[in-house]
Amino acid sequence: MSTNEDVKIAAVSGEDEGFAVLAARQTAGKGRQGKQWISPEGNMYLSFLLRPNCPMVDVGFYAFVTALAVCDAVLEFVPNADIQLKWPNDVLVDGKKISGILLESSPAPNGVVEWLVIGAGINVKHSPSTASYPTTSLAEAGKQVVSVQQVVESFLRHFDYWRQALSEKGFVAIRSAWLEKAKKGPLGVHLADKTLFGEFEDLDENGKLILKLADGSKHSIAAGDIFFNERQ
Helix, strand or coil: CCHHHHHHHHHHCCCCCCCEEEECCCCCCECHHHCECCCCECEEEEEEEECCCCEHHHCCHHHHHHHHHHHHHHHHHCCCCCEEEECCCEEEECCEECEEEEEEEEECCCCEEEEEEEEEEECCCCCCCCCCCCECCHHHHHCCCCCHHHHHHHHHHHHHHHHHHHHHHCHHHHHHHHHHCECCCEEEEECCCCEEEEEEEEECCCCCEEEECCCCCEEEECCCEEEECCCC
16 A cells, blocks of 8 residues: 555546545555655655646655655654755654655646645654665654654644745745755765766755766756765
């Protein structure tokens, strides 16, 4: 079972914006690029449907909106958390991943977004171990009991705030807020055909990562897996 798959079926069937699926656990959870998202009971697994009527090129803005909402929800329960945002959509606490975000969308014939499904997972009670990155949870970071329902309500409230900010102020406001908490410094980027090493320079107006290489050249990266503490 995957909440994103359930909401995608509803989207194709013509369900209205706001339709959502919250699961106690998932048997087929997935992340970006089809990676498995381990989904034991006790964490938040939420997917919901939007029909934003925006150009397809703007869909990526919602990854940053969602990451900011997760960030604010985490800080609501763990106010002193050492939280950072890792491009393009990871949320880290003490350098460990606490959230998974997956956006899936489809275009309408006129080129705007027909539907957008946002999947957001937050580790509430458990931090499933993975081979690719360390993880943490609200329970581990805050040493307190928090219910999944509390986390869902907080996340959705903050998502509404940031979505409204995107609507009223454009991506410039989202970009500014995201950069304030961005994890920067030396990094590598795995691309389809190569790996680049450099420094986090900036985000451009479309949300692409600007990577500054050792020779001073800058690369604009639309998609890729980034990693820290490794240099060429």
